[in-house]
Amino acid sequence: MKNSVDIAPAKGKLGVLVVGVDGAVATTFIAGVLNVRKGSGKPIGSLTQMATIRIGERADNVFPYIKDFVPLADINDLVFGGWDIRNENCYEAANVAKVLSERDINAVEQELKAIHPMKAVFDQFYVKRLEGTHVKTGKSKFDLAEQLRADIRNFKAENKLDRLVVIWAGSTEIFLKVSDVHKSLATFEKGMKENHPDIAPSMLYAYAALSEGVPFINGAPNLTVDIPAIIELAEENELPIIGKDFKTGQTLLKTVIAPMLKARMLGLNGWFSSNILGNRDGEVLDDPGSFKTKEESKLSVIDSILQPELYPDLYKDYYHKVKIHYYPPRGDNKEGWDNIDIFGWLGYPMELKINFLCRDSILAAPVALDLVLFMDLARRAGFKGIQDWLSFYFKSPMHLPEAVPENDLFIQLMKLKNTLRVMMGEEIISHVENDGVLSSLNLTDSI
Numbered sequence: 001m002k003n004s005v006d007i008a009p010a011k012g013k014l015g016v017l018v019v020g021v022d023g024a025v026a027t028t029f030i031a032g033v034l035n036v037r038k039g040s041g042k043p044i045g046s047l048t049q050m051a052t053i054r055i056g057e058r059a060d061n062v063f064p065y066i067k068d069f070v071p072l073a074d075i076n077d078l079v080f081g082g083w084d085i086r087n088e089n090c091y092e093a094a095n096v097a098k099v100l101s102e103r104d105i106n107a108v109e110q111e112l113k114a115i116h117p118m119k120a121v122f123d124q125f126y127v128k129r130l131e132g133t134h135v136k137t138g139k140s141k142f143d144l145a146e147q148l149r150a151d152i153r154n155f156k157a158e159n160k161l162d163r164l165v166v167i168w169a170g171s172t173e174i175f176l177k178v179s180d181v182h183k184s185l186a187t188f189e190k191g192m193k194e195n196h197p198d199i200a201p202s203m204l205y206a207y208a209a210l211s212e213g214v215p216f217i218n219g220a221p222n223l224t225v226d227i228p229a230i231i232e233l234a235e236e237n238e239l240p241i242i243g244k245d246f247k248t249g250q251t252l253l254k255t256v257i258a259p260m261l262k263a264r265m266l267g268l269n270g271w272f273s274s275n276i277l278g279n280r281d282g283e284v285l286d287d288p289g290s291f292k293t294k295e296e297s298k299l300s301v302i303d304s305i306l307q308p309e310l311y312p313d314l315y316k317d318y319y320h321k322v323k324i325h326y327y328p329p330r331g332d333n334k335e336g337w338d339n340i341d342i343f344g345w346l347g348y349p350m351e352l353k354i355n356f357l358c359r360d361s362i363l364a365a366p367v368a369l370d371l372v373l374f375m376d377l378a379r380r381a382g383f384k385g386i387q388d389w390l391s392f393y394f395k396s397p398m399h400l401p402e403a404v405p406e407n408d409l410f411i412q413l414m415k416l417k418n419t420l421r422v423m424m425g426e427e428i429i430s431h432v433e434n435d436g437v438l439s440s441l442n443l444t445d446s447i
């Protein structure tokens, strides 16, 4: 079945407004894209820049690059800006973050120096370990959201942009649950005017972006767009939203290892995950309120893959523990240990140990780039609401209320690529080939 979608062309400039633009992820993402543009670095880790997609039968051998197959914005057309509670230009901030080498930062010094954060909407109640010095003041949360809307309009006009995307790469806020004030757009707007405590700053950015016709991405585990009011606004304004929490290090591994265990019907007794991390994110997560938000996001993953309710002999009552320790000497170079207690034939125990010495922001930067480009594509394709097909990039992917989340990395990848195929009027790929077995069963016509 062929199914094609009308996609507006990617003409003109695409503004990328990053919340937390002075952070480690943001500066690594921006400096990285600027280096790639100059030819002084390669966009390793980015599907939109490096991956291919198979079209047609395997025997056809047709594998175009994704960027040649779907009409993505060109990275030369991206214009960066954003907000932060610190008032450093992105050159200074990248040097503070110490993720990239001086060589890579200096290669794009002038471009980074030209990016100055706009004043943020911030309240220490939601991120205990930070103090904001570059923040907006206003009569109410509604008033602050109006100021953010004005920032978006001004940025668009000043830079003569055709379109925009807003991405949250700001700090992790305290754990919040969906409450009555989030239940509808009307209650949410009333709540903003009354300064309701369940409305966090991240929600104001999302509200402002969607009100200005701009897609919103949530890279942190915050509740932010995962509330009925914001979903309603996205649907009403026909805009895509997605979150939450970039899937980069330990959880990326989990969503590969857990499907392997399940595929081979191997059991699990326990999964102990520990991390040391020394960047500002690690410091923020040292606060129990912010850690709780991260913990919830990290813990939910394995259950949804292993389905203990379907496989009680294998996965009932396994013990899952996640710890993050703030350890300044390591900076952004996180070290994660996983001890996985598994069992096989007749219940004989085995152990799996993984020691991942990764670089947090090096893994997150290509994810941010892909999400910006795919969300802009989704907008031009008229996709609205939750973009389930981008689950691939998230620890705790937003999903339709009637569906369970999909966390298996390879199912997520298949879903992403099949969505691109459908967008472009190509057949989806089931990986069932028209081979001898199927011909002898006379089933090929129905595939």
Ligand SMILES: NC(=O)c1ccc[n+]([C@@H]2O[C@H](COP(=O)([O-])OP(=O)(O)OC[C@H]3O[C@@H](n4cnc5c(N)ncnc54)[C@H](O)[C@@H]3O)[C@@H](O)[C@H]2O)c1
Pocket (backbone or CB within 6 Å): 019, 020, 021, 022, 023, 024, 025, 026, 083, 084, 085, 086, 097, 120, 121, 122, 123, 127, 130, 169, 170, 171, 172, 173, 201, 202, 219, 220, 221, 245, 246, 247, 248, 249, 279, 280, 281, 284, 360, 361, 363, 364
């Ligand atoms: N690096 C990864 O692999 C990864 C993976 C998943 C999620 N994340 C999440 O991404 C976010 C950013 O991570 P990071 O390592 O860049 O952290 P960071 O502390 O270096 O950067 C966060 C930035 O956000 C700013 N900020 C905080 N509150 C703000 C607000 N209300 N408005 C504007 N700016 C605000 C801070 O001043 C800081 O510059 C964190 O929430 C983190 O948990 C990171």
